[in-house]
Amino acid sequence: MSLIQLFVSFFKIGVFTIGGGYAMIPLMEEELVERRRCLSRVEFLDLMALSQAMPGVFAVNMATSVGYRLKGVTGSVCAILGNILMPVCIILLLAMFFRHFRDNDIVSRIFMGIRPAVVALIAAPVFRLAKDAGLSWRTCWIPLLAALLIWALGVSPVWVIVATILIGVVWGKISERNNKDKQPEQTE
Amino acid sequence: MFLTLFLTFLKIGAFTFGGGYAMIALIQNEVVVNHAWLTAQEFTDILAISQMTPGPIGINTATYTGYTAVLNAGYSVPCAVVGAVLASLAVILVPVTLMLLVSRLLARYKDMPVVRMVLRLLRLVIVGVIASAALVLLTPDNFGSPDTNTRQFIISLALFVAVFVCSVWPKRQKDEAPQKGLLRRPGPITLLLLSGLLGLVLY
Structure with a gap:
């Protein structure tokens, strides 16, 4: 996996992480374990444990450890930048131009649909990962x-x-x- | 102002244990109570938006708080953007450095028997941790309550089951090549977009 691929993968993960760090788990599993196959499920679990145990934002810790595991320190930097670039830009745009974004009717309807889906997506990997955890x-x-x-x-x-x-x-x-x-x- | 902002968020990043939600309490304490850069009302709004936009909540909150704090202090918009970027970077600086150190240690010592035992246990525990993350999110906020908004509750429940089944059911075999076209197992991104669309149509 090249540095650019790493950046693109985490960019994608960052854009679709809605509702906090745990929402990233199914996205990362799909992208890194299933599609790119650059991490085994067991490695994925190990890095997740590490990211949880350390201080800081879980998603960024995950990007750091996955980036490091695949491409060293440069890989970490690429993964982190990819992961937070879009979220930071979106927040800045909202802060500057759409302060009342959350009162928007369309937005709130979309989110009423997305929220239960996010919970289901977080629950699903539990069963996939359990086997590889040696359960x-x-x-x-x-x-x-x-x-x-x-x-x-x-x-x-x-x-x-x-x-x-x-x-x-x-x-x-x-x-x-x-x-x-x-x-x-x-x-x- | 900028130095204080940077140092404050550096501190917040270093002492956040347990992910974004733990960070929110720290940010609130520093930014609303200690420094009075924003009001509690402003912070609640920021929080709601951070949860709705893509990205880790901790980062989103840091970005937005940095922006608003600088703006409230009477600086211009470009300065506020600098403040936002500064806050976001400060908040990840310490954790990222620590993570790199620990990742390096893990790569070196992962074959030691003790480390292997720890990892074997941790893998099992992490499965439980993820399960609890899903359990914690089963709230009326996310699903609607059966008494007051029955319609939302039923739709949410149906969506939950549908998405869950879609992402668990069609197990891909280990050696099987990824399928193409419509038969492909829907990925999380497809499922998110679909459920957003359904929300828009149904409510």
Whole structure:
């Protein structure tokens, strides 16, 4: 994938991200994983976790990490610029010329149609991504618990991710030690 | 003014954990309460427009707030545009730098057993995080409520189901080439445009 392609892809994603960063997930999945096939679903999930855990706007973090993964620092810059160029211009135009844009009847009708669609689009990748995340009957409580913590108890996703990282590190260390203890026995 | 604006948004960017919506509270606190660059009413309007226009909400709000703040301080429109760009860049500067550092670390250490364990867990958790994002958005704001605006509720529900089915149902096989023409699985962009059109026709 060339730098120009990267810019164009993120430009497209930026233009159609309506309703915040999460609305970008289905668009990115379609563009980068399905169409261009430059990222696997697993990589996509990894970068998403990273972008969530760090401070800042999720969409821009995503552009940074995907750009970096594909084309290094230059790739990041291209992806970010592509992603925010159009939104910033649109906002500026609105601010300068159409201050009453949101009271417009046509606009509000279009948005009444778009909003439920955005929610459905965000829900759909859950099922596609679940398989690649290694979901099985034994592990399905993990995403369920995460979703419940955030949705029902109002825990910030950041804390959920930070806790996961900590648990992962501890768990990883323990299993590493167990493997070391076991290995000499196996070789004997 | 411009330096303060830049530093304020730099701070907001660095301390936003948890995406655009978390950022909004920070921006409001800095811009409306601390600096009094805009009124609460102005900020609410900005917020509504940021949610309706394309792009990440955090960036949109920063752009619009930067513009209005400079304009309110009595500067000209070109100055306000500079303020808007300044605010937008400031807000992403710190997070982007951090992301680059972490991306580099991840690329180097991703084969360590501990890192692999963390990633395996995180992938599962992220699926839940996305699910919760969709759940959080199931509100009367987005769907209409069954009692007060039944018509909107029914149309919204139908649209939700239709879009969901369209984007989940026709599973593309791994080795299958992307289909062409009308039979192609509709992408998210097509679905968004269609539902916008339907909204226009139906309401």
